[in-house]
Amino acid sequence: MGVPCVRVPREEGERTRQRLAEADLVGDGYDITVEEGRLYVPVSDASAVPDGFDVVEFDAPVREGQTMPADLLGFEPSYERLGELVIIDEDDPERAQQIADAIVESDLPVEGVLNRASKIKGTERVRDWDVLAGKTTTVVHREYGCAFELDLAEVYFSPRLATERHRVVEQVEAGEHAFDMFAGVGPFVVPFAERGATCVGTDINGVAIEYLRKNAERNGVADRVTAIHGDVREVAGDYEGWADRIVMNLPHSADEFLDTAVALAGDDCTIHYYDIQPDTDSFGPGERAIRAAAEPTYEVTVETRRRVRSYAPGEHNVVLDARLRR
Numbered sequence: 001m002g003v004p005c006v007r008v009p010r011e012e013g014e015r016t017r018q019r020l021a022e023a024d025l026v027g028d029g030y031d032i033t034v035e036e037g038r039l040y041v042p043v044s045d046a047s048a049v050p051d052g053f054d055v056v057e058f059d060a061p062v063r064e065g066q067t068m069p070a071d072l073l074g075f076e077p078s079y080e081r082l083g084e085l086v087i088i089d090e091d092d093p094e095r096a097q098q099i100a101d102a103i104v105e106s107d108l109p110v111e112g113v114l115n116r117a118s119k120i121k122g123t124e125r126v127r128d129w130d131v132l133a134g135k136t137t138t139v140v141h142r143e144y145g146c147a148f149e150l151d152l153a154e155v156y157f158s159p160r161l162a163t164e165r166h167r168v169v170e171q172v173e174a175g176e177h178a179f180d181m182f183a184g185v186g187p188f189v190v191p192f193a194e195r196g197a198t199c200v201g202t203d204i205n206g207v208a209i210e211y212l213r214k215n216a217e218r219n220g221v222a223d224r225v226t227a228i229h230g231d232v233r234e235v236a237g238d239y240e241g242w243a244d245r246i247v248m249n250l251p252h253s254a255d256e257f258l259d260t261a262v263a264l265a266g267d268d269c270t271i272h273y274y275d276i277q278p279d280t281d282s283f284g285p286g287e288r289a290i291r292a293a294a295e296p297t298y299e300v301t302v303e304t305r306r307r308v309r310s311y312a313p314g315e316h317n318v319v320l321d322a323r324l325r326r
């Protein structure tokens with residue numbers, strides 16, 4: 001049976017394996033294989049593999065002695081890894097429990113299995129979970145070398161955005177001022193600070209802010225991170241004209257916060273603006289909203305328009321990197 005693998009020339013194998021391991025993406029249970037001069041590294045989540053890698057289905061051998069959930073179930077279940085937790089998305093409770101039992105019984109290193117029990121909801125963008133195995137919804141997840149502790153029952157977090165976050169992180173320069181308006185547990189702020197940026201993260205969810213502080217400590221960047229609990233519109237007054245970079249990851253309503261973003265922006269500021277729009281006009285609404293808020297005080301250049309992931313049939317989660325120059 002084919003499993004998703006990153007395919008690279010053999011001589012790039014170790015470097016690639018390390019990069020995937022840092023992102024917690026190397027698949028358990030299957031062997032890394034060499035065939036015709038190319039190396040196949042099994043991955044746990046093909047959609048999270050950074051752009052530029054060649055992801056293919058490959059018949060990688062099951063690691064000797066490993067029992068995988070599919071061996072016990074007789075079918076391949078779909079699941080996501082978040083640290084030592086496994087997340088599934090099953091409507092049928094019986095099937096969900098059967099999959100959870102098989103995951104626990106398998107050789108996967110797992111502390112618990114959670115099933116999605118609601119959509120993401122409310123201002124804090126948190127969902128309900130059914131705990132099908134284990135006792136906790138709290139986990140330590142690793143992403144590109146940073147560790148994030150979080151409680152899925154209390155805060156928003158999606159491992160599927162790892163590649164996109166990394167794309168943004170790679171643009172950050174030491175010494176810059178970065179403001180994350182909807183910071184969550186810090187998946188932008190912490191790696192920004194690791195690159196030497198001075199960061200401010202705000203969130204209306206007090207539990208997320210507590211985790212952001214813990215995660216800044218855990219990753220050794222607390223001296224460059226200010227975490228503020230509150231509505232960003234009320235906090236922004238203290239940081240007018242401060243930011244060289246702003247992250248706005250609140251896709252359904254970011255447009256309502258653009259006046260605040262413009263108030264935060266310094267003379268030359270890049271805004272990473274996340275949106276959910278139909279495929280018929282993925283970027284137009286965001287670009288028009290940014291221009292309406294920033295022009296003519298700023299000259300606006302949209303430097304990147306990118307589809308991050310599919311959200312629903314005919315709709316994508318997209319990002320615009322917009323540069324504002326006064």
Ligand SMILES: C[S@@+](CC[C@H](N)C(=O)[O-])C[C@H]1O[C@@H](n2cnc3c(N)ncnc32)[C@H](O)[C@@H]1O
Pocket residue numbers: 123124125156157158161181182183184185186187188202203204205208230231232233249250251
């Ligand atoms: C989609 S999550 C993004 C979290 C984080 N940036 C990430 O990528 O994991 C949006 C976050 O915005 C926060 N939020 C919603 N409205 C807010 C507001 N008015 N001011 C500050 N934070 C807000 C929510 O609590 C939530 O943690």
